[in-house]
Amino acid sequence: RENRLRTLFADKKLALNGWVSMGNSLLAEVLSHSGYDAVTVDLQHGLFSIEAAVSILQAISTTGAVPLARCSENSLGEINKLLDAGAYGIICPLVNTREDAEQFVRACHYSPRGGRSYGPARGVLYGGADYFTHANRTVLTLAMIETKLGLANAEAIMSVPDLDGIFIGPADLAIDMGLAPDNWKDKQVTDAIQSLVALGAQLGKYIGIFAGTVEMAQRMKEYGLDMVAPGTDIQLLRAEAQARIAALR
């Protein structure tokens, strides 16, 4: 099966990415039915482990949303399990150097392009019986740039062969710049985001970002991002609960 995120990228269309940080497959199924182009299972900040991620990936793949996962760290073992479980793309946190990016890309590709080990139990169910022959080119690899070091090394990171692109972590980046995590409007952060978007356009790489509010997501759309994740499941639930309570108090 093709990866529809690649088609959207080729057509220069913005992809909207849902974010699962609660370890419940029904919630993931509900979210995935809402019309997102992709839904990400977050193993880094989601308070659950790999077993829960499997049923969440199953829930996402009952819909047309492309199942993605954010691994908890740059680990061959965990990344291989997530791909075996049917993730069609991996977002890797805290990629700070070219070496980090090379390690990440190797974990996502079978030899000779990498060192991924074979055993795609659900990969073949989601991706098709020919999974092995196309996995290296269908699975999307996004390295997170979310530190000053990562930002300084952005061009070297983005130049790694077989890395599809980056996913910007504005909260960690703001913290590393000495700002509050939600201070994305600070010029240091917006300048960084815009320079990464320009670099992506120059190098033909995919650029995604997390945006906790609708206002931020709209601004990121204006900046020309390829993918925006407009809030986590928890953020959506809280915002809507608070809005309804405020409307009725």
Ligand code: 3PY
């Ligand atoms: C960040 O903003 O640091 C993130 O990792 C968002 O997912």
Ligand code: MG
């Ligand atoms: Mg982060």
